[in-house]
Amino acid sequence: MSYQNDQVIKWALNTIKREYAEDVSLLLLYGSYENGTSNDLSDVDLYFIPKTERAYELSQTFIIKDIGYDLFPMSWHRVEEIADFNDRLTPCVGDVKILYANSIEDERRLKHLQLKLHKHLSDRAFMLSKAKQQLTKAKKTMGELILANSTCESRLHAASIICQLSDCVAFFNQTYFHRGLKTQVEDLKQMRKLPLHFLELYDFIVTTTSNRDLQLACMALIKSTEFLLKQQDNQKQDLDYEKLIGRYEELCSSFNKIYTQCQLQNAALVYLSAAQVQVELNEITEDFHFPRFDLLCYFDASNLENFSIETFKIENQFITTLKEHSIPIRSFATIETFLETQ
Numbered sequence: 001m002s003y004q005n006d007q008v009i010k011w012a013l014n015t016i017k018r019e020y021a022e023d024v025s026l027l028l029l030y031g032s033y034e035n036g037t038s039n040d041l042s043d044v045d046l047y048f049i050p051k052t053e054r055a056y057e058l059s060q061t062f063i064i065k066d067i068g069y070d071l072f073p074m075s076w077h078r079v080e081e082i083a084d085f086n087d088r089l090t091p092c093v094g095d096v097k098i099l100y101a102n103s104i105e106d107e108r109r110l111k112h113l114q115l116k117l118h119k120h121l122s123d124r125a126f127m128l129s130k131a132k133q134q135l136t137k138a139k140k141t142m143g144e145l146i147l148a149n150s151t152c153e154s155r156l157h158a159a160s161i162i163c164q165l166s167d168c169v170a171f172f173n174q175t176y177f178h179r180g181l182k183t184q185v186e187d188l189k190q191m192r193k194l195p196l197h198f199l200e201l202y203d204f205i206v207t208t209t210s211n212r213d214l215q216l217a218c219m220a221l222i223k224s225t226e227f228l229l230k231q232q233d234n235q236k237q238d239l240d241y242e243k244l245i246g247r248y249e250e251l252c253s254s255f256n257k258i259y260t261q262c263q264l265q266n267a268a269l270v271y272l273s274a275a276q277v278q279v280e281l282n283e284i285t286e287d288f289h290f291p292r293f294d295l296l297c298y299f300d301a302s303n304l305e306n307f308s309i310e311t312f313k314i315e316n317q318f319i320t321t322l323k324e325h326s327i328p329i330r331s332f333a334t335i336e337t338f339l340e341t342q
Contacts, residue, residue, distance in 0.1 A: 004064060005033055005044040009099065012046055012071055015058065016100050023055035024048050025076070026110060027100035030092050032182065043067050047074045047092065049110075051102060076109070083113040085120060085130045088167060090176040093117055127174045131229060134168035138222055145215055154211045161218045162202060165225050169194060172229065195224035230286075239288055241325045248322055248329055251280055255315050262308035267301040274299055274311070281318065290321055 009029065016024050031045030032038040050056055050073050061070045074092065082093045093110075094117050101107040120126050138161045145157035166184055170176050173191045177184055188199060201221040208214050254277045261269045274295055281293040298310035322329065332338040 002033075002038070002040075002042070002044075004067070005038075005042070008044050008064070008069055009046070013099055016048070020055055020058050022102065023050065023052040024058065024100065025051045025102050025106040026098060028092070028096040028110075029099050030096045031180070034095065034097055041067060043069050046071050046099075048072075048100075049074060049076055049079060049106070051106075079110070079113060083117045083120075085117075085127075085171070085176075088163075090117070091178055091180060094176070095178050121174050121176075124174065127171045128229070128232060131168045131171035134164045134171060135222070135225060135229060138164040138168065138225070142218055142222060145218060148211075151211055154214055158205050158214050158218050161221065162205060165195075165198075165221055166202075168225055168229075169198065172232070193228065195221075195228040197224060241288065241327060244284065244288065244322060244325070244327045246330075247280070247284060248319060248327075249331075251277060251318075254280075255311065258311050259308055262304040262311075265304060267304060270304055270307065271299060271301070274307075281314075288325075291317075293318055 013027060016027055026049045028047055028049070029045065030047070032042045033044045048055065048058060048071070056073055059071060059073050061068070061072075063069070078087060079093055081087045082089050093113055096110075098107060098110065120130075141157050141160045141164060145154060145161065148154040148157055163181075166188060167176070169188065169191060173193060175191070177187055179187070185199070185202070188194065188202075198221065201217050201224065205214060205217045205221070208217065254273060257273045258270055258277070261273060278293075278296050281295065284290055285292055293314050295311060295314045298314075299307050319329065332341075
């Protein structure tokens with residue numbers, strides 16, 4: 001324990017009681033000083049939840065003996081977002097100590113959000129969806145890493161990818177990093193399921209001095225994590241194939257656009273139209289574990305006639321797959337036939 005940190009806590013608490021008692025809902029302690037991982041240069045992590053606009057005047061940043069402190073506000077809305085795993089500061093809700101409460105209602109409100117957070121952790125489907133969100137973020141950051149103009153920028157994006165994928169893995173294991181970054185590697189080692197070579201790639205990203213190797217390692221880390229999540233998807237049962245009703249009907253005109261533009265030799269429009277179809281096919285493949293429909297691999301701007309033929313094959317493969325899963329297709333030979341059904 002630190003005398004200086006204890007005094008900062010005492011100052012914050014007394015200031016609220018003396019000057020902001022009706023303006024602050026809660027004063028909360030979290031971080032290393034609360035979880036026992038502090039060192040000689042550790043600050044004390046405090047935040048408060050404002051009840052009035054005046055409460056924001058309490059916010060302060062300062063340095064005492066080379067240790068920086070930040071007493072900052074966090075709205076109820078943001079705390080709720082954290083409880084729903086929409087903000088990565090999970091310990092700020094799940095691992096806090098209440099130092100001051102304006103009312104029993106304020107204290108109960110926080111307890112309710114903590115209970116909500118723990119219910120989310122026990123919900124396999126919910127946490128898997130949050131893991132997928134982190135994977136998506138990592139893929140987006142990978143694009144920024146590829147376009148980075150300096151070593152500094154490359155390492156910044158790589159660090160973001162490590163954090164995003166580590167959160168992804170934690171959510172996949174239905175947990176989070178209770179002690180933040182400080183014990184992240186140790187916590188990862190204790191998790192039940194890790195992507196293949198995750199820790200080795202993590203370490204390589206931290207230690208490599210080559211920007212190219214950094215990119216390759218981040219790509220491998222993303223692929224390995226994605227494979228783990230897809231394995232879980234493949235274990236799902238009772239897929240709701242009825243959700244596929246109408247999907248081909250929506251895609252039909254897009255296929256026709258490809259055929260028309262192939263005839264007109266409009267390579268650019270064929271390419272972009274095929275890309276839109278590919279996005280839809282990929283989504284269906286991922287959601288319903290269908291075989292892959294790799295339409296774009298056949299695209300050749302100099303041979304659109306052949307691409308039209310291959311597109312027709314892919315379209316019929318898709319129709320056949322739908323029929324194999326008893327998905328009805330609403331197709332009518334004439335407008336009169338359609339109108340008779342209305």
